[in-house]
Every structure is written in C-alpha cells, then in structure tokens.
Amino acid sequence: MMDALLAGLDQLFTLSTMITMLLGVVAGIIASAIPGFTITMAIVLTLPLTFTMDPLQGVATMLAVYVGGYTGGLISAALLGIPGTPSSVATTFDAFPMARNGQPGRALALGIWASFFGALVSAVVLIIAAPPLALIAVKLGAWEYFSLIIFAMTVVASLVGKSMLKGLMTGLLGLFIATVGADPMMGVPRFTFDADLLANGFPFLVVLIGIFAVSQLLSEVEDADAIQHGKALIPDDVSFRPLDALRETLSYPVNLIRSSLVGVFIGAVPGAGGSIANLLAYDQAKRASKNPETFGTGNPEGVIASESGNSATSGGGLIPMIALGIPGSAVDAVLMASLMVHGIGVGPRLILDHGDLVYGMFMAMLLAAFMVLVVCLFSMKLFLRVTDVPRSVIVPVVLTCCVVGAFALNNRVTDIYLLLGIGVFGYVLSKLDYPLAPLVLGVILGPIAETNLRRALMTDENWTLFFTRPISLALLVLAAISVGLAIRHHRRQKRATMA
C-alpha cells in the first residue's frame, strides 16, 4: 500500500499536473456558478482535453473540476437563489435568505469552509473505509433502490414549502414528467403525441434550468417599482471574513461531521448523488437543531449541512466506482469513461493492477479540496462583485446562459422551447406557493424509480419483498416516519398560528 501511495504521490506532484488541476478547480467553480452548467457538463467538456494527458493527470484534472464544481454551485445558490447544480438545491434554502438579509459574504464563507471540510472528510473516509462501504452499497438491490427513492421523495416533499400536499404534488409531477419520452426498459414512446418537441422527453437539465433559473429570474423582475428605484439584487454589505466563518463552521462540529458522513454514504450509493445528499444532510440538520423553525431564514447550520453534505459525495461516489466499477453518479460515469479511454479497466482489480493510480486519485481528491479552498478564499471577493452587477445586466445574461445550457446538452433546438414552457409553468407554480425542488428531484429520480420497480418485479413478482427485505423495510419505515413528523410539524405550526 505504501509503495503504491508513494508512486501515486510522485506522479501527482508534478508541475504540469498541479497546473492542470488548478485550472480544473477554477473552471469547475466558474462553470457550476453559472446556472444551467452542471458539474456533469463541466466534466464532459473537460474530458476531451484530458485525452492527451497521462491517466493520472487526466483523472486528477477532472477530479479538480468535480470538487471545484461542488463549491461553485454554492455561489449562484447563495447570491442568486438559483442552484448552479442540482446538488445545491438545499443550499438555496438558507444561504440565499442569508445573502438577502445583507450577509452574502458570510453565506459564501460558511459554504466554502463547509464544502472544504465535507470534501476533506470524504477523502479521508474514501482512503480508510472504501472497501467496507462499497460492500454495504452493493447490497442494495432493486427493492432497496426503489424504497430509497420513496424515502428521498417523502423527505423532499416534507422538507420544502408550507404544505406537504403541494410538495407531494410537485414531486409526483416530476416523476410523471420523467415518464414522457421513451420507456427506459422497452423503448416505447409515452405521452409524446407524435410531437418532435416531446419525442425525447424532458431532459432533467432543461427542467432544472427552466424551473429554477427562468422562473426565479422572472420573480426577480416582477416588482417594477423596486427595480425602477434601483434596488440591488443583494444588499451592499459584501464583507467577506473567512476566519470568522471558519470559527462559526467549527462551532457546529456534530452537524459538520454528520452532514459529511451523510454525503459520503449517499455518494457511495449508486444513482443517489449530491442532489439527495444535499437535501438529506439539510433535513438531518434541521431535525437535530434546537431551532428548526429558523431553517429557511438564513440559518448557518442549514448552509453548513447542505454544503458539507454535497461536497462529501465527491469522495463517496468514487468508492463503488473504484471498488466495483459501478459509478455513483453521472460525473463518476464520465470519470470512469476517462480511465477507459486510457485503456484502464475499472473494477475490483483496479486497486490490484493500478494501485499507484488509485492512491494518486485519493491524494488528488485531498489536493483538489485544498486548492478549492485557497482559490475561493483568495478570489471570493471577485465573485462577490456579482452583487454589484445591476439586475438589468444579470437577468438577460443569465437567461442567455440558460438557453446555451439547455441547447448545448443535446444540441437540440426543441430543448429551448421546452425550457420556455417549463420556465413559465414553474413561475405559475411558484406564484401559487408550490415548492419547486421536489419537481426537479422527481424528474431526476423518476427513471431510477421506475427501472428499479420494474426490475424488482421482474426478478420476483412478490410485492411483499419491499416490506420483508430489511434495508428496504427500514427505508420505507423512515419514509413513513418522515411523513408522520412532517404532518405533526404542520399541525403544531397551524395550532401555534391559531393560538
């Protein structure tokens, strides 16, 4: 092990690798800060650039984009209230209100430190506990996956908005939207009505951009009087005090470690990436907090939980990929593809055959986390300048970026028509107080839910297996508890309002 580690370090600490990693970190931060540019997209765009590099340099550069991307999503989530990536949905819940309350610098600094510690914890867990964690993750069969998604959906529905019914409605709407287009198992077209527009279904990125970016931007310009009086998007106080934020972050050690471990575990579960970890870590922090009612109003615990949770998935996602050849997320799948381009087979023999490469990747994760921290701490004042940009510039520019993001995914003009329709529909839903996060989660999780439900019943037609397999049962019980707690919480709130 030591020989492999040293060989990996030797390959990693070369000038060219360090430079490409640094560029990767900056590119990841910037790309993810732009709404519509997901980490997956940034990684996909980086892939062709790594073909000429040696395997470790290429993968290390992509890992740098990956780790940088998780922090970059924080910037637009905190400053614009638009998650730069699906993994920053929960970050908007508290970081955006904090920025709105005149503390954008605090929201960013807390998020940066939380991301750093999340990535650090995940890298350490990856190095120490990769094999046993991968064994747990691989025990999940189709029944457990389906139950996991039920659990995730109930958590999301109960987590956001004032009405659980509305949360469930938008979550189910997301699941339905995901069924439009080709059936994932038989390829039969569903609900397309022979229209080119719907032939390929609703790509989740287009839904994400339309729901969060377009509808949010329309909300930004709806108060004509405030705009005519030159009211800035975010108040002028942009003081950035990283050391104060470090102290504040470390004052919640349990939250930080719990959220990071949630991120590592969720990252290790194939298919369940940063988007679920972000929300689950936030949910756990809210439930454990002494002041859960302050969540959603700019609570630092919410920012720390969501950011450490999503950043920790970067290491977690590598666990099943390295140990078993199963990518934990779309990003891990691209990373896997980059290794295969270099003729390296990913699977159980990877550690045995290419120990130096694997340990080099572990070290690259750690190094990338430090690089992201340094880049953010030294350049965040530049990012904070976003607050100086008037709404008249930001809104049209971000809408243009949304069009680019929606089109570039599949090079399809129909996707930008879908973007418009979804944006308007999202705006109507938001005006009627419907939470939008469950809808996007539904679209992402829908195909996974359907495929696993059908696969489970293909394996065994016995429905009771969902309730008799221990992990599946535990997840369904957790889902029921989540619904029960949410109903109790809403009733208490209603009673308190009436009293």
Add this chain to the structure above:
Amino acid sequence: MSSPTSTRSPQGEPSSESTGRSGPLAHLILNGTLAAVFATLFVRAGDLPSSMWEPLGSGSFPRLVLAALVAINLALILKEARTFAALAPAEKGLVGRWCWRHRLAFGVLALFSLYIFAVPMLGFALASLGFLLAGQWLLGARSGKALLIGLVVALVFSFGVDTLFRDVFVISLPRGLLG
C-alpha cells in the same frame, strides 16, 4: 393564469394587499385543470403496451403516478374550495393593479419568448445580441454609460459565447442567418 394569489412574495416578503378569494380561485383553476389532464392521461396510459417479460408494462408506472396525482389534486381542490367559501371577494381592480406591478416580468417574459423563437431563425449570436440589448434597455439601462456597458455585455455574451463554444468546446450553437 398566474394570479394575484400569493400572500407572500418568493423572497418571503408579506404582501400588504388583501387578495380575498382570488388566491383560492387560482388554485381551483390550476388543480381542476391538472386533475382533468392527469385523469385523461391515466386513461390513455392504459393503451400503452404490456410486456411478456415483466409483470409491469410501459403504462403501469405512469398510471401509478397519475392516479396519485389525480387524488392529490382532488384533495387540494377540496381544501381550496373550503378556503374560497370562507373568504370575501377580492377588492375591485386588484387584478389590474397586480398586472401593472408585474409589467416588467411580463415584458421580460415576452422578450424571452421572442428570443427563444428567434434563435433557430436568426442564429444564437444575432438573436442573443438583440435580446441582451433589448432586455437591458427594458430593465432600466437607459443612460449613455449604461447603454455602452450593455453593448459590450451583449457582444461578449452573444458573439463571444458563440465563438467560445464553436472554437473551444466544439459545440455549434444554432447559426441561423450566419450559417
């Protein structure tokens, strides 16, 4: 229809204007429409083919979801109907005032819609240039300095982005007239 419904803005700022029955009415229209659409789709999903290899066919999962959606929308209709009955009618002229206050949002939406449909015809660069200039002007960039900055921003995010994607990322954005 988006209506003057929210007692709260997206940023959580309470609205000072009493919306009366208009909020529940908007919910009733939305949930009623959605319930009808989902019920129709539920019936149509029954025609999707089944498979001899698996107990669930193509239509089973969507039907499961659509049935739940119909049930939830009906529950929301019942809830909103009770609220509607308990409230007084909205003040006169409320919708007009609401529309006037949201004139910029409607303006941006109209401009954005034009832009979306112009992209395939004019190409990304030209359509974006026009949208960025008009959008910035609409949102208040009227002084000479603001217009100059607006022009630079528009050029960078139209022709600049187009060049970046074509030459660096090898992704060709719609070319339209320039093709």
